[in-house]
Amino acid sequence: MVEPRIIRIAEVEVDPNQIVAYKALLAEVGAASIALEPGVLALHSVSLKHMPHHVRVFEVYADSAAYEAHIQTPHFLRYKHGSADMVTALRLVDVDPILLSAKLGPC
């Protein structure tokens, strides 16, 4: 049996005075993770229009091993340490897929 994908929505509240720097860190770790980690299938980061310091990240990993490897990578640790003083609240919401569908294939 194939282990299911790990899918999660991270709900992040950021110090409004540091949101620009936080977004740069988040974009950097997202791009590096997709480019360098075969098991990181999608990382979609957005900010709420009506509360721009509230961020959501839609995360898809191939399996739990891919996720465990991801959080040990230099680029993730750089993000985690670099953003530690920027993040004021973090909620990790585990989800089950109903349908993941996109123009360039499922992700």
Place this chain on the structure above:
Amino acid sequence: MVEPRIIRIAEVEVDPNQIVAYKALLAEVGAASIALEPGVLALHSVSLKHMPHHVRVFEVYADSAAYEAHIQTPHFLRYKHGSADMVTALRLVDVDPILLSAKLGPC
């Protein structure tokens, strides 16, 4: 200037007694929209593990015209009418992209 993509997270609460039928409707409209509508770039539907009747849909449209066309399609109207009695709460959260990145290309 190119009009920006329309990106949104739909937060849907569903009658727990109808969640199975709702998920089938949602998967059907998602697959049809990606297959038939060039301007629907991504529709990722998930349910919360700890509250399975709470659904999130991560939606990406090429522009506002693509979104306006989407909500007039037969498959969307079939979903909207078919799910009207299943949805107990709906919140549409407009978001701005930080980075959309996935293995098979941005979506």
